[in-house]
Amino acid sequence: MANLRYSQTADFDNVKAIIVLGTGFKNNKPTPVLASRLDKSASIANKNPQTLLILTGGVGFNKTVSEASVMRAYLLDKYRLKNPMALESKSISTELNLKNSQMILAxxxxxxxxxxxxxxxxxxxxxxxxxxxxxxFGDVMTAGAVTPVYIRYNNWLREYFAFVSGWVLGEY
Structure with missing residues (x-):
């Protein structure tokens, strides 16, 4: 039986890996939504210094670097994390982020x-x-980073349609 959990406040002690899903960057800097995800991941990583961080996101349209590499630079610059990091830099969707991360985990x-x-x-x-x-994934938890207020409602609406679309297309 899979153990699937969501929490914004759990301590997430003794985890083996932290997978950070990408969402976009501009001028080689994380967007506010991505920065919020990275800040959340840093708080978990600091409590689990040996835990592998997998940063996900490929090279998007009109980009020259991967989102994963931008994420790594942000975490190293802002938090000086010592955790081992792996870049999953080929994906462009949540489904591929998680699928491609499985090889890194293995x-x-x-x-x-x-x-x-x-x-x-x-x-x-x-x-x-x-x-x-x-x-x-059998023992997975999600940690929800807070979405900035000025874009929260647009993102929730977009996610509603993405959830329905994913269900119709068999993503889950």
């Missing part, structure tokens, strides 16, 4: 049934959890 000898945290935005946790469950 290479680090981390099984899908071990405690793994997926860090995403508060509006995105339900869909991320559903996709992870379908892909075979």
């Amino acid at each position: 290479n680090a000898n981390i099984q899908l049934n071990e405690p793994i945290v997926i860090v995403t935005s508060d509006f995105h946790t339900l869909r991320a959890l559903a996709i992870a469950k379908k892909q075979g």
